[in-house]
Each structure stands twice: as C-alpha cells, then as structure tokens.
C-alpha cells in the first residue's frame with residue numbers, strides 16, 4: 001500500500017468567470033504515476049498548475065507531504081524563445097539546487113549529461129533551443145524536469161508532438177522516476193500512457209468522473225461518458 005502524497009479537497013479554480021475546476025476532492029498516491037485524462041478544457045492543466053503553485057485556488061485546499069519545490073514541465077514553455085542551448089536548458093533544472101548564479105558542480109554536470117542521454121538529445125546539446133523541432137524541444141524540457149531531481153514531477157502532456165521512439169524514452173523515464181520513489185502526475189491524451197500509470201483520474205468539465213487503477217477506471221463505458229456527455 002502506498003502513501004498519499006497530495007490531498008486535494010473541494011478545489012475550485014476560476015479564470016475570471018470561467019470555472020476550470022468545480023470542487024475537486026481526491027488523494028494522489030506517492031511514488032506512483034498518476035495520469036490525468038479528459039477532453040480539452042476539462043481542467044487537467046489547471047490541476048497541475050495548482051499543485052505546482054502557479055495557478056491560484058478560488059476555494060479548497062491542496063496539501064503536499066514533501067516540501068521540495070516540484071519539477072513542473074509545462075506544455076509550451078516561456079524558455080522556448082530564450083537564446084539558450086539545449087544543455088543550458090537542462091542545466092537550468094539544477095538551479096533549484098544551486099541558484100542561477102552559482103557554478104554547476106561536477107555532480108550537477110553529471111546529472112545534466114545523464115538527463116540528456118535519457119532523452120537521447122546529447123547530440124543536440126549545443127544547439128539553440130529555439131532552433132529545434134517541437135518534439136526535440138519537448139524532449140529538452142522533459143530532460144530539464146528530470147534534472148531537478150524533485151520528489152514530485154508534474155508533466156503537462158510530456159509526449160505531445162514527439163515521435164514514437166521519443167515517446168517510449170519519455171515513458172521509460174517516467175516509470176524509472178516512479179520506481180525511485182518520485183511522485184509523478186501527468187496530463188495526457190494518450191490512453192496507452194494512462195493504462196501504464198499506477199493511478200488515473202478521469203476529468204470532464206472541471207469535475208472528477210472516476211479515479212483509481214487504470215484497469216478499473218478506463219472502461220469503455222467510463223471513457224464514453226467522459227468524451228460524450230450525452231451518455232453521462
């Protein structure tokens with residue numbers, strides 16, 4: 001039996017008059033992969049953003065066991081347009097430990113190299129981030145998330161736009177992190193990714209429709225209810 005890493009109660013998120021989450025209550029397990037699945041606009045990114053501490057709560061509570069800053073890999077990053085190399089981008093992941101103005105230690109550099117290898121982007125290390133394809137950039141951003149070595153890894157559609165091989169590398173890295181005790185929460189539109197997770201939340205229109213092990217949650221009936229509201 002695993003522990004609860006994140007306790008969420010009655011969570012409401014609003015953007016002006018737009019309600020993104022309508023009173024969400026759930027516990028997310030530690031040292032497991034939790035997949036957030038649901039249609040566009042169902043609230044997956046909002047939930048990740050609240051857990052990351054970058055999206056404000058209108059109501060409710062979110063309590064985390066760990067105190068370290070989560071590693072948060074967003075869908076489109078503000079760093080995309082900075083004139084930095086792929087290696088610099090991944091090295092930024094070490095700033096959480098080091099602060100931006102300190103020299104990286106030998107261990108920091110080893111972590112960066114290892115993360116470049118895990119995403120198979122070592123050969124792109126010297127290229128400017130802005131000169132990469134969308135999928136290559138996505139791999140660099142996932143590598144940056146891994147380099148943070150946080151106990152909580154939040155990934156917003158980490159495999160969006162990547163090819164099959166890179167998708168496998170990301171899936172492997174995610175599984176490895178959970179196996180080392182990292183709590184991973186990821187938003188995905190990929191059913192196969194959700195099926196490989198240890199825990200799964202089905203969201204629709206800001207509400208939790210189902211939660212639990214993928215084998216129990218991802219039934220044809222539940223999926224139909226999620227994507228075709230008339231069947232709800």
Ligand SMILES: Nc1ncnc2c1ncn2[C@@H]1O[C@H](COP(=O)(O)OP(=O)(O)OP(=O)(O)O)[C@@H](O)[C@H]1O
Pocket residue numbers: 015016018019020038039040041042043044045046047187
């Ligand atoms: N910055 C924003 N300003 C206004 N409304 C927003 C903002 N961000 C999200 N929303 C709205 O909040 C709701 C939930 O959006 P959210 O991005 O959390 O959904 P999602 O499930 O991650 O969607 P997708 O699958 O498209 O990434 C949607 O109705 C969306 O239009």
